[in-house]
Amino acid sequence: MKQTMHPISVRIEWCRRQSAQAHTESDIDEWRAEADGLRDALMGTDHTDNYQLCPPEVFSRYVLGFQDGTALLRATRVQRMVHAAASETPQPSRVGVDVLLGDVR
Numbered sequence: 001m002k003q004t005m006h007p008i009s010v011r012i013e014w015c016r017r018q019s020a021q022a023h024t025e026s027d028i029d030e031w032r033a034e035a036d037g038l039r040d041a042l043m044g045t046d047h048t049d050n051y052q053l054c055p056p057e058v059f060s061r062y063v064l065g066f067q068d069g070t071a072l073l074r075a076t077r078v079q080r081m082v083h084a085a086a087s088e089t090p091q092p093s094r095v096g097v098d099v100l101l102g103d104v105r
Contacts, residue, residue: 007072008042015065029054030061037065041073 005013012035019031033051040047051062 006042007076008038008069011065011068011072012038026055026057029058033058033062034065037062037067038069039065041066041069 015031015035015038019028019035022028022031033054036047036051046066048063048066051059054062
């Protein structure tokens with residue numbers, strides 16, 4: 001069976017490659033901050049306070065990574081719930097029984 005990577009892991013790897021190809025220290029810092037934001041979203045941690053001391057470009061890239069990572073996690077959860085609901089075996093209908101109240105009609 002083919003193993004697929006989580007979208008956040010793919011994005012972190014992309015940031016790492018971009019950082020390796022960056023030409024300035026500022027660009028490197030920005031790519032690393034974005035990857036850190038993605039990692040924090042994945043790990044359920046938040047280092048926004050630490051990044052507020054950085055230059056505004058670095059801070060905004062951390063926030064971008066964190067927000068995108070959070071959104072990717074939510075999208076993955078919704079996708080799993082939809083998949084689970086779609087693959088669930090339908091239950092036979094119970095005519096005359098109110099399932100929520102347990103009343104027989």
